[in-house]
Amino acid sequence: MSDGAQFRQVSPVRLYQRIVEQIEQAIVRGDLKPGQRLPSERELVTQFGASRPTVREALRVLESSGLVRSRPGDPNGPEILPFSPAGLTKEMTRLVQFDNVSMAELISFRMILDGSASLLAARLRSEEELSAMERTIAVMSEAIEAGYAEFSKADMAFHEAVAVASRNSLIEVCNQVVRGAVLSLISDKVAHAGNSTALMRKSLHHHQEVLEAIRLRDGQAAARISRRTLFDYYAGYVPENEQGPLLALVDDEETSTTRP
Template sequence: MVRTEPACRGGSGLAGSRPRRAHGGEGNNIDHARRGEALSDGAQFRQVAPVRLYQRIVEQIEQAIARGDLKPGQRLPSERELVTQFGASRPTVREALRVLESNGLVRSRHGDPNGPEILPFSSDRMTKEMARLVQFDNVSIAELISFRMILDGSASLLAARLRSEEELSAMERTLAVMADAIETGYEEFSKADVAFHEAVAVASRNSLIEVCNQVVRGAVLSLISDKVAHAHNSTALMRESLRHHEEVLEAIRAGDGPAAASISRRKLYEYYAGYVPEDERGPLLALMDDEEG
């Protein structure tokens, strides 16, 4: 709540006192200044929105998590203790906890006498929001796949230059699982596919590439995985995908970053282009222009 200062008594010229008449322009300006009136009408202000108490509680807990005062696996105090600490009502504290839980920051278990558990970061919420952007036409499927081509290409390039032998072995193991899963079915194949890209992203030594790859890849799969799984030629598609992954791995093993990036972008284009309207494929093809020469 904004407080207003009480009006001053006497001839101060502030609100609540009788204004003095000035003689002449300069005196008039001085009198205006004494009364606190603006000489310019250029400043523009907006109304302020009230902040609800539960939002203040959410902010404090978010800040404690950001500072590292609260770490994943730790527990918040019980609801009763939070009511006491914040000096707020039980419904207000419950609303704050509901918001924190919906944001993926805490988890409450029904009947658990302990406070909510602090959760580690998860890209699941971001993945859902990215998929919603495409579903509601804010982002096209072409843009989403184009962005994935950019991310995968960068991850492959860096992995080729920075990977360790252990990370290379992890990539090889995922391809072995992919090969076995071709006969098992698309679901197992897709899990191994995801594991390969996660291994490449880890080897890139860039946590933002890891997170963005998880989000964009998850959004793409949520939109078209059913189409791939139920395609009449799904087995052929899986075999083709495995071959492309093997080519990427070979370039990473050889330490050839540009080749790894180029193959990665190309294999994604060949795999997903059929799900993009032909007149929207320009940005995807532009990412492979350097490969034509």
């Protein structure tokens, strides 16, 4: 056998995959924008030269990825959907369930992401972004009376504002994904025990501390407080013998001793 040539494993490409690729790339390239419609299934059959079941297999795959949506009877054909991280969330949730990722790892990950977002926000924020954060904190304060649902919404608005200031949307998307995974795990155990006013006030106070650190452009402090906040909030759901990694992210005491 010749030593020079390297052969790769070949795998037959299914027809439906070619169709998926073509539509997918058309969307990525921007030829198909969200809101636009795909031709009807029967029209696609003629365009792709494949049978309807094959075209449908492709559409089902695209649909499960959250790229398109078919509605029965819709004369306009399947709709191109705007991008949403829903698919990412699904995959992440699968990862958690499969790879038996522990609660501790999820919380730990959130502490890292949230802390990093706060750190970046503290160092990169503009004045406008700071006041935007201040406004969301004010809304949070008022929302305490309105109940947990409102408070939670305001809370997310704050984190969104922080994410914007951190100049990194990836962090926030991943954070929301992990947050969703955490909630789907603990929702079995507790039905929003965090409904009490006292807890909301405490949470608000934590957020105010983070905001203050961001105002002072003290990235390290903002990160530390963010992590501490999450730890306080979620530590109860983690068995004590698994809290080590979490504490490792909270204890920053060595910070002042490591630099020359």
